[in-house]
Every structure is written in structure tokens, then in C-alpha cells.
Amino acid sequence: MVKLSKRRDYFQKVEERKYEIEEAIEFLKAAPQTNFEQAIDVAVNLGIDASKSDQNVRSSTALPAGTGKSCSVAVFAEADQAEEAKKSGADIVGMEDLAEKLKEEEANYDVIIATPDTMKVVSPLAKILGPKGKMPNPKTGTVTKDVGSAVKNAKAGQITYRADNGGIVHGRIGNLSFSSEEIKKNIEKLLEDLKKNKPSSSKGEFIKKLSITSTMGPGLEIDMGSLNF
Incomplete structure (x- = not known):
């Protein structure tokens, strides 16, 4: 007091x-x-x-x-891009399995990144991720082919506004x-x-x-x- x-x-x-x-x-x-x-x-x-x-x-x-805050990053990617995301420090990389975790709210990540060709899996999550401001979007650099750079930027203190x-x-x-x-x-x-x-x-x-x-x-x-x- x-x-x-x-x-x-x-x-x-x-x-x-x-x-x-x-x-x-x-x-x-x-x-x-x-x-x-x-x-x-x-x-x-x-x-x-x-x-x-x-x-x-x-x-x-x-x-x-x-930002002074640690950042957890989830990535939707396959094949070489999935490997690149892992090497760049992503906390989790997946496809349908990751989507299920997010649907059931088993996991909560600060930033979610997706490659363009995975949006067919990500789009149904809009009602869950949208209200949280976490839906991947090209304008914020979270829908990209260069997932390695996106992960590194997020980990280094990138903010989305x-x-x-x-x-x-x-x-x-x-x-x-x-x-x-x-x-x-x-x-x-x-x-x-x-x-x-x-x-x-x-x-x-x-x-x-x-x-x-x-x-x-x-x-x-x-x-x-x-x-x-």
C-alpha cells in the first residue's frame, strides 16, 4: 500500500x-x-x-x-519451407495437426505464419484467429513464401499493428x-x-x-x- x-x-x-x-x-x-x-x-x-x-x-x-518480450511462433508450411521455418527458430511447424491444436485452443502462440499454399488449411481458422489479431495476412508479412525471414523477424522483435x-x-x-x-x-x-x-x-x-x-x-x-x- x-x-x-x-x-x-x-x-x-x-x-x-x-x-x-x-x-x-x-x-x-x-x-x-x-x-x-x-x-x-x-x-x-x-x-x-x-x-x-x-x-x-x-x-x-x-x-x-x-519489444523486450519473448515471442512464440507457429508456422503452417510443408517440405523445404517447413524445414526452413524450424531452422529459423519456429516453436512449432505443421499443417492439419497444427490447425487442430489451434481449433481446440490447446496452444496459444504470439505469431502465426503461413505460406500461401497452406491457406486452404488456415482459412477455416479465421473465426478463431481473427478476433485475436493473429490471422496470417500478407499485409503484416505473415503470409509469405520466405518463412525463414518471417520467423526471424518475429523472434527479433517485429510488431504487428x-x-x-x-x-x-x-x-x-x-x-x-x-x-x-x-x-x-x-x-x-x-x-x-x-x-x-x-x-x-x-x-x-x-x-x-x-x-x-x-x-x-x-x-x-x-x-x-x-x-x-
């Missing part, structure tokens, strides 16, 4: 203004600490109409410092224990990738607002001028 009270008192210092990125990170780091590893999450408000199909924003990018119904992208971009520079570089990489994926039908300012928070911390709005992307 004492630590909780100290954190609450500390976070009452939050000001209603935009913080420079380094200042925001240091503010979160200086808070009374927890006895577990806290994540750093971002929320990016985009200038899109999420109700329009041509303004969907969905992709993936590899963060320079990784998608704008929600409010046009906001949420994502984990590291741990509070990362250096300020690592957190900043990860954020800049995400923003850079978002810019590359701006829908042509989206007019005006695209990245409208950025906020960061730690697991137990408040949301801090960031001054975009303190970032390079």
Missing part, C-alpha cells in the same frame, strides 16, 4: 501539456518502481476515417531494440528498463513505418497525436517536434 500510495502521489505531478519524448520517458522511469517488469506502450491517433475500407492501416515493423475503430494504433514498444534512447528509437521506427503506410485517401495531418505510458503509469502526450521520423 505504501508503494501504491507513493506512485499515486508521484503521478499527480503530471501536467496538462505536451512532453518532449526524453522528458516523458525519464518521468516514467523516475516513478516508484514495481516488483515486475513494466512495459512501455504507445497510442498513436491517426488522421483517418476508420469506417472506410480504403483507409485501413495495418502492417508490421521490426523495432531496433526489440492495426488501427482500431477510432483510428488509433496501440502497441508495446519496449520495457521501462530499456534505455531512453532505445525507447525513443523504437517509437521513431513505428512512426516512420506508419508514415509509409498512410492511405492515399487520407488527407491532411496523418499522425495527429502520440501518447506513451508504462504499465502502472499515466498517459503522457508527446511533443512531435522532439522526435525524428
